[in-house]
Amino acid sequence: MTSPAADKPLILSVDDDPGVSRAVVRDLRRRYGADYRILRAESGPSALAALREVKLRGQQVAVLIADFRMPGMDGIEFLEQAMDLHPFARRVLLTAYADTTAAINAINVVDLDHYLLKPWDPPEEKLYPVLDGLLEAWRGDEQRPVHGTKVIGTRWSPACSQVREFLARNQLPYRWYPADEPEGATLLAAAGKDISCCPVVITADGEPLVQPTDGELAERVGLNTTPAGEFYDLIVVGGGPAGLGAAVYGASEGLRTVLVERTATGGQAGQSSRIENYLGFPDGVSGGQLADRARRQAGKFGAELVTTREVVGLEVNGSARTVRFADGGRLCAHTVIIATGVDYRRHPARGVDEFTGRGVYYGSAMTEAAECAGHEVYIVGGANSAGQAAVFLSRNAGRVHLVVRADSLDKSMSHYLVQQIAGIPNIEVHTCTEVIAADGDDHLRGIVLRDNETGREEKAETERLFLFIGAAPQTDWLEGTIARDPAGFVLAGPDLTPEGGRPAGWELSRAPHHLETSVPGVFVAGDVHAESAKRVASAVGEGAMAVMFVHRYLA
Missing domain, CATH: 3.50.50.60 (FAD/NAD(P)-binding domain)
Known part of the structure; x- marks a missing residue:
């Protein structure tokens, strides 16, 4: 997390003479330290490295002050390169009297705003009036700092589209920069990357991620990807309306509950721009807003939400129900609610x-x-x-x-x-x-x-x-464990044995509960349930109802 000081606009001084450098910074902090972050560097390359980091963090640079005579990279060369990173920063060159001609020439090379003759004592007369005017002019410009996540990519890249979709569905704000436009190219250069590396994601801390997976991205932007425990009362698989409803009701009723989601909470409903027939929202609500509120509500009651973990198997181990993850991990609980929803069917048309x-x-x-x-x-x-x-x-x-x-x-x-x-x-x-x-x-x-x-x-x-075609349940991971209909939807309750009685292999003396699958203690809710209504309200209702049957099973 960035500190309050890091959020202040920056004034950077570059001078290879340590004594002069300290004196400049001392005078700057005395006058501007309350409103600006004062940073010093003793060479052009080190100053550019600092400016690249500042650029990646989305922080503003108000003024650059560079000494003209520096070995390796003089002040004019530094300011010229700094312009590419922070074109709106005001630029000041420190010179000796003998170098005033060079300073005047620099006005045309780097669009210099001012040059100061050393020494400038007293600063109240020779330094502060100049900087006061430059800072006032800088504040008058339309400066908009961009904090948070930045995505640099190409417009027609599937990988870039996937990154943007992942961030949007997880309600994570970001700003998009086409790599072939000036600001995107500048960010890539600051990160030391080129267009072939896209998508490049710059986190709020300024860390560049090259072509990150969903899991890598989730970890860097603060999503929880690892369960805190090894055994729970209830595992909810799937974070759509049914899964979120189950997590809210499970946790609020005292069950140790963890919800595991492959990509982002909200499911298909989370991608809806406007749901106008959901109870309690007469003016409508976007799917993203509804999912965000449900996610926060589940967290308030103590449910854990784990993202970017794909469940690939279900096992029965005595009284425990175990879900296996694609990365080889596993998680156990007394009960499981399957709420994986459905995906859009792939379109068969050529191309x-x-x-x-x-x-x-x-x-x-x-x-x-x-x-x-x-x-x-x-x-x-x-x-x-x-x-x-x-x-x-x-x-x-x-x-x-x-x-x-x-x-x-x-x-x-x-x-x-x-x-x-x-x-x-x-x-x-x-x-x-x-x-x-x-x-x-x-x-x-x-x-x-x-x-x-x-x-x-x-x-x-x-x-x-x-x-937006059809509904394809992703239930292959239940093969050999849970009974499904020919289309892959999960059967439960009366649908398991339409003629009555208990399904094959059922070991309990009672019949399955209404939302209980062919495995005792494993329940289903929402669109993945055979013959479901395919509506948000019914999915939430089934999630809550499944928790009621969980309690009956545990009792």
């Missing part, structure tokens, strides 16, 4: 895989919205997530095309959304239509649409295609 992350996106409407301003945007899907994305993108996009295979939106989308879409003039709905191909070069340039009623095919130019 879609090739351009995923380079103009084709699964979800991601909020992350990419700024890039859609004024452009033609296509969205594939007929459920609420697609409708919410269409409404959201219509605010800035030139035109939004909603592509659905059905003959009407009414079959799969909430009535309020259908009405909203009908009333927005720059949203065009293409029914009985599907995308059959995607084309481009370094990124998406166009798609091919087919009218399924007439068979007619049509090419459409676009650089943005958002896919």
